[in-house]
Each structure stands twice: as structure tokens, then as C-alpha cells.
Amino acid sequence: MAAGFKTAEPLEYHRxxxxxxxxxxxxxxxxxxxxxxxxxSISTADGSALVKIGNTTVMCGIKxxxxxxxxxxxxxxxxxxxxxxxxxxxxRFRPGPPGEQAQAASQFIADVIESSxxxxxxxxxxxxxxxxxxxxxxxxxxxxxxxxxxxxxIALLAALKNVRLPEVTFSEDSEVPKVSLExxxxxxxxxxxVGASFAVFDDSIMIVDPTAEEExxxxxxxxxxxDEEKHLxxxxxxGGTSLSGEKLQDCIxxxxxxxxxxxKLINKVIQSVKTPE
Amino acid sequence: MxxxxxxxxxxxxxGSEQNLLSRPDGSSSFVQGDxxxxxxxxxxxxxxxxxxxxxxxxxxxxIQTKVGLPSVKERAREQCVRETCEAALLSTLxxxxxxxxxLQVVHDDGSLLACFLNAACxxxxxxxxxxxxxxAGVTCAIDGDGRIIIDPSAVQEKESRALMTFAIDxxxxxxxxxxxxxxxxVHELHQCVAISQKASDNIFEFYRESVRRRYSKSV
Numbered sequence: 001m002a003a004g005f006k007t008a009e010p011l012e013y014h015r016x017x018x019x020x021x022x023x024x025x026x027x028x029x030x031x032x033x034x035x036x037x038x039x040x041s042i043s044t045a046d047g048s049a050l051v052k053i054g055n056t057t058v059m060c061g062i063k064x065x066x067x068x069x070x071x072x073x074x075x076x077x078x079x080x081x082x083x084x085x086x087x088x089x090x091x092r093f094r095p096g097p098p099g100e101q102a103q104a105a106s107q108f109i110a111d112v113i114e115s116s117x118x119x120x121x122x123x124x125x126x127x128x129x130x131x132x133x134x135x136x137x138x139x140x141x142x143x144x145x146x147x148x149x150x151x152x153x154i155a156l157l158a159a160l161k162n163v164r165l166p167e168v169t170f171s172e173d174s175e176v177p178k179v180s181l182e183x184x185x186x187x188x189x190x191x192x193x194v195g196a197s198f199a200v201f202d203d204s205i206m207i208v209d210p211t212a213e214e215e216x217x218x219x220x221x222x223x224x225x226x227d228e229e230k231h232l233x234x235x236x237x238x239g240g241t242s243l244s245g246e247k248l249q250d251c252i253x254x255x256x257x258x259x260x261x262x263x264k265l266i267n268k269v270i271q272s273v274k275t276p277e
Numbered sequence: 278m279x280x281x282x283x284x285x286x287x288x289x290x291x292g293s294e295q296n297l298l299s300r301p302d303g304s305s306s307f308v309q310g311d312x313x314x315x316x317x318x319x320x321x322x323x324x325x326x327x328x329x330x331x332x333x334x335x336x337x338x339x340i341q342t343k344v345g346l347p348s349v350k351e352r353a354r355e356q357c358v359r360e361t362c363e364a365a366l367l368s369t370l371x372x373x374x375x376x377x378x379x380l381q382v383v384h385d386d387g388s389l390l391a392c393f394l395n396a397a398c399x400x401x402x403x404x405x406x407x408x409x410x411x412x413a414g415v416t417c418a419i420d421g422d423g424r425i426i427i428d429p430s431a432v433q434e435k436e437s438r439a440l441m442t443f444a445i446d447x448x449x450x451x452x453x454x455x456x457x458x459x460x461x462x463v464h465e466l467h468q469c470v471a472i473s474q475k476a477s478d479n480i481f482e483f484y485r486e487s488v489r490r491r492y493s494k495s496v
Contacts, residue, residue, distance in 0.1 A: 100352055100355070100356055101356075103349045103352040103353065104352060104353045104356045106349055107349050107350055107352070107353035108353070110349075111458055114458070115439075115457070115458055115459050115460050116460060117460075219364070220364070222455075227460065230462070230463065231460040231461065231462055232457070232460060232461055232462070232463060232466060233460045234457050234458075235441070235455045235457045235466065236455065236456065236457070237452065237453075237454055237455040237456075238356050238357045238360045238361075238454060238456070239356075239357060239358075239359065239360025239361035239362070239363060239364050239444070239453060239454045240360055240361075240363075240364050240453070240454075241364055241453070242364075242445075242446045242448075242449065242451035242452055242453040243451055243452050244449070244451050244452075245452075245467060245470055245471075248452065248466070248467075248470070249463075249467075252463055252466075
């Protein structure tokens, strides 16, 4: 009976739960799904992480390459993020060139990297005007069940913390870089941006961490990204129904709590990886 | 062409012209300072079967840049404009049909996303599509000293520490769309929202005035 009701009237089905301040999967309105994190999962990448928020699974691999810095900014390296939503992860994505959602997600991640200054691109310069690192951050969704932006951000941050760059020596006369793979060092992470997404139901009810189904039924989605100094790095709301200042404040307050949770999770996972060695 | 002499010194001078193209069902140009955008709306028209939505119209937004092909940045902006228009339009009144909004950049001198939104709203009005509310785009920049500049030019945008664009609805002056760059405090956010809400009043007043002038032939 319930299954039929859900298929025939999905919005009414969700409303009947929201009326009782809970959701079809048993969560409260302000509750995130269980978040799990695994780092260093890809041995061939320079840094990697796998994040699961409920069923949503996102993988991030970081590949470092040597390149010439741009002439306009000779003392900076590059960070090139890319979000891929392949047909594998959900039936809503078709094969072929990346769709609007994937492109918008890539732009969002690029904006957050730039706004938060998680890594200063000056740190990626090896020899001014001659040699620098390019970090290709490829983020791929393996299972799409909503809230992919939050998952992407956690995966990116954890993968960046996992990066071990080899030491490069550059001889001035021969102009040939020498890479010593034995000596590796991590990146300096300046800020820790963490996101929290909210979906708005019926113009008034706000739920946190929406599933794919909740995302399609909701009237607006908002993503807030915050760093550890409580500075906002992004307030991304691509349209949808309007929200008042108080509702925005509620979202920001929830993001502050979420930041602490995720920060603790990342530190715990990094610690657990270090101890066995 | 109607020009709103800026009574509020913070917004640059802005103006608009409606129904200036003959082929589209609705068209407008919107000028904010030196930033200028041309918008055209086609629809409601027949929709491709693959894009058909059974209970509402399919809205497609295309942003054409002045030079070169549209990049990922334009796609992200298209998404922002599309979802804002979708929320304002009563698209359930035209189910299984297509609406196409084309935004052509004429000149970019900062606050481009805000100008897109204003041009889009004027074009939708001109096309006579049913809408639940109007919307206005306002961009705020925070400079190095923490001062808030409203409707910044390209130079001011470049020098700014943070940049926020909001779409404000005409009914309750609430935030429909938000797109930000750079980092800022919660207090600064609320300040910018409040300033944008205030600035949007000028734009809504301008919308009203231009529609009134257009339809009162006796004057």
C-alpha cells in the first residue's frame, strides 16, 4: 500500500512524513546521513579519497603534473577540478558530453577552491616562471543519491590532505627537472571548507542533506560552504523559491555544526591511516 | 529607451527597452552602467519529445558571449538564471511546451549576472508569460577595506575581496537566487542581503514605471 502511495503521489507521501517532523528514511529534518570516508584508496594517484553520504558515493583522485606557469602569473601553479556525473551513477544522466549539472558542479568546486584559498597556488610553484605543479582533481560520482556537492567537497578536501608530492630539483644550467620519488611531502592546507546542502519543501520546510528523490520534489536547493574561521566561502542557491534572511541564518547555523563533524571525521581518518605505519 | 536617473547613488544608472526585436515573442535590452544585455524569449512553442515535461513548460536558457564559445562559467550562470525564471514563471499553465530564453552579452562591465536577470525579467514581461512574481538582480562587492559597493564595475569587481549576486523577488523581497565568490563573514552577508533588498526597490519601481508608460497611450 505504502509503495503504491509513494509511486502515485510522491509529494503527498513526503508531506505526510514531514508533517510528523521526520522523513521517509527515518531521519529527522536536520539530520545528515551517515558519512564515511576512506583515503588513499587509489594507489596510482598522488592523493585520493572515497566519500559516502548514505548511498551517495563520490571518489576523488588527484594527479600532479609538472608544467610551465602562465606568463601573467609566473609564481603560481594551477588547480584544475572536474566533476564527472557518468551514466553509471544514475539513470538521469546520459552518455556523451557533460550535462549542465556536471558543468555547474565543476564550476562550483572551482569557485570554492578559489574563494576559500584551501591551497594557495603560490605553494605549487617550484621555480618562478619556469616550473610549477598542476593538480588535476578529478571527482567522479559512482552512486547518485542526492547532495553530491557536499560529498564532492569532502572528497576534495580529504584527497588534498592525502596528496604526497615528490621532491623536485631543478638545475639552472640544463633546465631539466629531477624528480625524486622517495622524498615526498604533503601540501599546506590553509583552510578547510565544508559544505552543507538544504532542500526547501513547499516554500517553508527546510530539510538537510536531501536524497535524490527529495531533491527532485523540493522547490529549492541551497548549499552553504564555511571554513573553520566561520567565514562563508559560498552561498550557492541557483534559483528556486525565495528564502528570508532568518532561514538563511538557520542554514548557516547548521553548517557551523556540520563543519565540526566533518573536520573531526577527516582528522580521525587521517590519524587512523598514519598509526599502522 | 527609458533611463532611470539614479536617485539612489549606489546603483549605476540603468535603463531598458522592450519589444525591440520583431521575431521573438518577447524581447528586451537592459543596460546597467556600461554593462548591456539583449534578451529574447520564444514560446510557448512545440517541445522536443525528449525534453517534454508532462505537467509544465520546459524552460531553456542560452547565454551567448560576446566573443568565443560559451564555457563552463556560462553554463553555471545559465543554471542560475533558468532556475530563477522557473520559480517565477507559472509554467504549469503551459504544460508540454517549450520556452526559450536567449541572453546575448552586448558589453560586460561588471554585475553581468544581475544584468542577465533584469533583462530576462523584462523579456518575460514583454512576452506576456504568466508569472507569480517579478525578480531583480543585484550585485554587491566587498572591497579590501570592508566597504560594500553595490552594482560594481568590472574594475571594482576585480579589486574586490568578495562578490555576491542575489535575485530578489517582488512579493516579499526575499532571496530567490544567490551566487557568491570570495570569503566573507555572516554579518557581511546579512548586510549585503539588506542592501540588495533596498536597491531592488528601485528596480521594481522602474519595472512598474516602464510598463505604465508603455500601456498608457492616452498620456
